[in-house]
Amino acid sequence: MTGKTQLGAFLQARRSQLRPEDVGMPTYGERRRVPGLRREELALLAGVSASYYTRLEQGQSLSASAEVLDAIADALRLDESERRHLHDLARAVRRRPRDRRPAAERVTEAAGQLLDVLADVPAIVVGRRTDVLAWNRLGHALFAGHLDFDAPKTAAGRPNMARLVFLDSHTRELYADWPGKARAVVGNLRLVAGQHPDDAALYALVGELSAKSTEFAAAWADHRVKACAVAAYEMRHPLVGALTVLQQTLSSGPGPAVVVATTEPGSPSREALTLLGQAIDHGTVPVPLEYRPV
Numbered sequence: 001m002t003g004k005t006q007l008g009a010f011l012q013a014r015r016s017q018l019r020p021e022d023v024g025m026p027t028y029g030e031r032r033r034v035p036g037l038r039r040e041e042l043a044l045l046a047g048v049s050a051s052y053y054t055r056l057e058q059g060q061s062l063s064a065s066a067e068v069l070d071a072i073a074d075a076l077r078l079d080e081s082e083r084r085h086l087h088d089l090a091r092a093v094r095r096r097p098r099d100r101r102p103a104a105e106r107v108t109e110a111a112g113q114l115l116d117v118l119a120d121v122p123a124i125v126v127g128r129r130t131d132v133l134a135w136n137r138l139g140h141a142l143f144a145g146h147l148d149f150d151a152p153k154t155a156a157g158r159p160n161m162a163r164l165v166f167l168d169s170h171t172r173e174l175y176a177d178w179p180g181k182a183r184a185v186v187g188n189l190r191l192v193a194g195q196h197p198d199d200a201a202l203y204a205l206v207g208e209l210s211a212k213s214t215e216f217a218a219a220w221a222d223h224r225v226k227a228c229a230v231a232a233y234e235m236r237h238p239l240v241g242a243l244t245v246l247q248q249t250l251s252s253g254p255g256p257a258v259v260v261a262t263t264e265p266g267s268p269s270r271e272a273l274t275l276l277g278q279a280i281d282h283g284t285v286p287v288p289l290e291y292r293p294v
Helices: 003-016 039-046 050-057 066-076 080-094 109-117 137-144 161-167 169-174 178-195 200-212 214-221 268-281
Strands: 123-126 132-135 230-237 241-250 257-262
Touching: 003 050, 003 066, 003 080, 039 050, 039 066, 066 080, 080 178, 109 123, 109 132, 109 257, 123 137, 132 137, 137 169, 137 257, 137 268, 161 169, 161 178, 161 200, 169 230, 178 200, 178 214, 178 230, 200 214, 241 268
Parallel strands: none
Antiparallel strands: 123 132, 123 257, 230 241, 241 257
């Protein structure tokens, strides 16, 4: 998908999700073919001409200023993550596509050191496409104990968290609110796609998931974006039962990020995580199961 197509699809999707009554626009009881705002209505709210907005949505305008984009973002009632995504898409339209293959992602020295000191906290190192580049023992046991611990060591065998969330039954059952986790995964991939419009491997992943999961395809078509820096999840672990973790993404800029899962001190969730650590120490973690697609 080209930058022009992405920008137009995002604008069209978000416009269709905003109803006249959401913005206080009278309809005088008229029958409307679609529930969302019309192009001319959105243009009026943004303070631009209808013809200009139409060209922008159709990918025929490459010169939208930051001020115009902010005005459109205000009209669409975008949050901060969505606003940044809109600017990323507009920059992609103006940028000449690159043919060179992106460098393979590796665990940076900083990420590796952080993983070493987080022995008592579940932690995984993930690339921008959610490939698992490394994990510590507790991170492996919490998120994917049914997989081989050494799987991330080879590029061909690396687990992918987005693929696991949508195609792996163990991971689906792990999250009590699986739909919420699924939306977060798709929303984050949307942000990454806007920042890296030339990443062929990312779009190959999106294509695979769209073909294999109708739920992913529907969520991707919704064009919702979501930054996943911090999020609480209730998990149902097969070994230690229910626990609530706060997943935090630690990043120092370009490159892989470290995702950690923490629990509230003195809580049953902290006790469950302690039990999981003890199970690892005593070698009672279940033997990895065969990959079970949904």
